[in-house]
Amino acid sequence: MFRHVLSLAASLSLASLLVACGNGEPVKQPVRPAMVVKPKPAAEAMEAYPGEVRARYEPELAFRIGGKVAKRLVDVGARVKKDQPLAELDPEDVRLQLEATRAQVAAAEANLQLARAERDRYKTLLERQLVSRSQYDNAENVYRSNEARLKQIRAEYNVASNQAAYTVLRAPQDGVIASRQVEVGQVVAAGQTVFTLAADGEREVLFSVPEQVFERFRIGQDVSVELWSQPDQRFPGRIRELAPAADPQSRTFAARVAFSEGKVPAELGQSARVFVKVNGDVPLSVPLSALSAEGGRPFVWVVDPKDSTLQRRAVRTGAFGEKRVPILEGLSVDDWVVAAGVQLLREGQAVRPVDRDNRVVELAAKE
Incomplete structure (x- = not known):
């Protein structure tokens, strides 16, 4: 009995001490940091196709x-x-052909020189009326024939010379x-x-379009490209080329995407993904860690840009993805959403918004 009374007295004394120390005033909670992000377009509303970075111009080189x-x-x-x-x-066969043609040129030049001398001699005899006109005409025809033959052989020699360079x-x-x-x-x-x-210059992304969705694509259509080496960044592009016929083996249509920006850090052979917007509006999405629920109703914490306080915002979600969840209603692209530690937050709580690198985020210019 004495021990029980002693314990009760000690408890009362401790409670009195705590009340005296606190003076009945509530303890002010410190402003805690909160990692915030902006909603992004939902990847689940985009169709993704694997591709490969290629050169825009890829000539096939061959011997002539x-x-x-x-x-x-x-x-x-x-x-x-x-x-x-x-x-x-x-080059052996081409070299022999070139030598043979060169010899023919030399022979044709000698024949032309002989025909020219014969024609000139008959011309002199015709002026002296020592030969008939028909004999002179025959010598003239022989000369012209040899002249044409030399032109032909010289052309053949030029062709053979070019072919020697084509080796x-x-x-x-x-x-x-x-x-x-x-x-x-x-x-x-x-x-x-x-x-x-693969010629230097512009780079493109080559991907295959299944035949069942080919009618959704058109030349000039806007798309976005994500490189595997830079998974968090997407580059705008447009479809520059669509194959008119399907590949006989894969039964897919080849398509090429040209980057809209001037310079993209894409190297030949890199893997890429081409994202094509589906018909209709694209919903926003937030990380899975930003979503919470109460009574089966999902909500997120949105930071008021005026005073950095928290507001509970009810949302309607779509099908959950691997890392993100689409938000069909309740958010706008300008909202700042708390992305981590949502189970420790409460309505109206003041927070210090930071990014993933723990840097302070300026939500908006204060009025």
Whole structure:
């Protein structure tokens, strides 16, 4: 009994002490930081298609004559300059043809010189009336025939000379070798692709469109592109090219997207995703961590830009994504939403808005 009375007295004394220390005044809560974000367009309302960064101009390089590949001077991925040699054919056959044509030119020149001398001699004899007119005309015709023959042989020699230069395949412009289709020792035909050159300059994204949704796409349509190396940034673009026929193997239509901005840090071969807006308005979205609920009704905490206090905002959500949730009603693009620690907040609480790097966020200019 004595112990019970002693414990009760001690409790009363402690309570009296606490009341005396507090003087009956409420303790002021410190302003806590709150990470805030703005709603973004919901990725779930965008159709995404995988793609690859390619050069806008990708000429297929080939020899202009057929022959056996004697040398391959570059490999895939090599950067080349304009007029740089890329591969060579065995020049022996072309060289022999050039020598044969050169010999024909020499013979034609000798025949023309002889025909000219014969014609001049008959002309002199005709003036002296020592030969008939028909004999002179025959010498004139022989001269003209040899003259035409020389022109023909010289043209054939020029063709053979050009073909001798065609044994060396050169780059038509600066770029990177994107693919190679031949090896040394292989016999190629004229026009057969040897290399594919990714020319320097503009970059595009190549992606495939399934045939069941092909009618949704059109040339000039606005899209956005996300590079795997920069997942948090999207670059505006437009569809520049649509294949008129489906690929016979994949049954998809090739499409190319040109970037709308002047300079985009996209390198050849990089993976990308092309986002195409679906029909209708695109809802906003917030991180999953920003959403809370009470009584089965979802809500988010919105920061008032005037005094940095919290307001509970009821929202209507769409289908949850992996990291974000679409907000169909209740938010605007100008709202600032608390993205973390929402279970510790209360209505009207003053907060210090910060970003993900703990830097103070200026919500709006104060009036």
